[in-house]
Amino acid sequence: MKYKIIYTESYINKAKRFAKKHPELITQYEKTLKILENAPHHPSLRLHRLKGKLKDLYSISINISYRITLEFYFNDKEIVLVNVGHHDEVY
Numbered sequence: 001m002k003y004k005i006i007y008t009e010s011y012i013n014k015a016k017r018f019a020k021k022h023p024e025l026i027t028q029y030e031k032t033l034k035i036l037e038n039a040p041h042h043p044s045l046r047l048h049r050l051k052g053k054l055k056d057l058y059s060i061s062i063n064i065s066y067r068i069t070l071e072f073y074f075n076d077k078e079i080v081l082v083n084v085g086h087h088d089e090v091y
Contacts (some may be wrong), residue, residue, distance in 0.1 A: 003077045005037050011081040018084045025062060029084070032062045036079060040072070047072075054091065057082060067091075 007015075019026055035042050045060040050069070058072045067090050071080040083090045 001077060002037055003040055003079050005033065006078060006080045008080065008082075011083070015081075015084050022066070025066065029062055029066075032060065032068065036060060036068075040079065050091070059090070 015029075019029070032045065035045060040047055040060075047058055047060050049055070050057045050059055054069065056071065057069045059067050059069050061067055062084075065087055066085065067087055068081060069083045069090050071082060073079070
């Protein structure tokens with residue numbers, strides 16, 4: 001069963017800035033979201049819970065340098081995207 005990905009207005013704005021700044025990553029970004037929707041525990045995403053001030057969020061990898069942070073609701077099969085960007089920017 002697919003998970004429902006929720007795009008907040010805030011996230012959409014962040015994703016637009018990310019795409020404008022990194023057009024070379026758009027294909028990889030889109031592929032990451034497709035995998036997330038169909039198989040959020042896929043090893044290539046490296047899904048993990050964050051710690052500290054971001055302890056309520058999870059993170060997945062677009063590639064070695066870029067991440068998407070998200071809220072994950074396992075019971076409702078919903079994923080709320082929070083931020084996208086370079087590792088150092090989203091953490």
